[in-house]
Amino acid sequence: MPALNETLGRRVRYRAKKRNPRHRCMPRGHWVHVSSRVVRGRYAFVPPEDGGLFVLLMWGIIGRAQIRYGVDVAIAVVASNHLHCLLRSDRPGAISAFMQYVKAGFARLTHKTYETSGPMWDGPFRASTILDVKAEEFWFAYI
Structure with missing residues (x-):
C-alpha cells in the first residue's frame, strides 16, 4: 500500500518482505549437533x-x-566434504561464533593449500539441540 512521505512530498511504496526467520535460540548447557557441507559436495578436505x-x-x-x-x-x-561437531556452551552466541571461526579458517587453509578461490561452504551450518539422553546417545554413536 503506498504511503505519503511528508518530508519529500512524494509517494513511497512499501513492500512487506517475506522472511523465513532462522532459529537463533540455542538453550545453554545442552549439547548441540552442528554440521556443514562443502559447496556442491566436492572433496575439499583431502589431505595432500x-x-x-x-x-x-x-x-x-x-x-x-x-x-x-x-x-x-x-x-x-x-x-572429506563435510563437518560434524557436538558442541556445548553457556555463553550466548558462542556456538555461532565458534562455527564462523572454524568455517572461515578451514576455507582459508584449503584455499591456500590447493591454490583455489571462491565459495567453500554450502550455506550456514545446521544445528539441532540435543534435549534428552536417547538423542544424546544416538548422536554420540552416529558421529
Whole structure:
C-alpha cells in the first residue's frame, strides 16, 4: 500500500518482505549437533602428501576456536566434504561464533593449500539441540 512521505512530498511504496526467520535460540548447557557441507559436495578436505600437516592445522583451528569462544567440543569429525561437531556452551552466541571461526579458517587453509578461490561452504551450518539422553546417545554413536 503506498504511503505519503511528508518530508519529500512524494509517494513511497512499501513492500512487506517475506522472511523465513532462522532459529537463533540455542538453550545453554545442552549439547548441540552442528554440521556443514562443502559447496556442491566436492572433496575439499583431502589431505595432500604433506605428512599430515594439513590435518594438524585443521585441528589447530578447532582448538583455537574452542579456547577463544569457550565452547566444549565433545566430538568433531572432519570428513572429506563435510563437518560434524557436538558442541556445548553457556555463553550466548558462542556456538555461532565458534562455527564462523572454524568455517572461515578451514576455507582459508584449503584455499591456500590447493591454490583455489571462491565459495567453500554450502550455506550456514545446521544445528539441532540435543534435549534428552536417547538423542544424546544416538548422536554420540552416529558421529
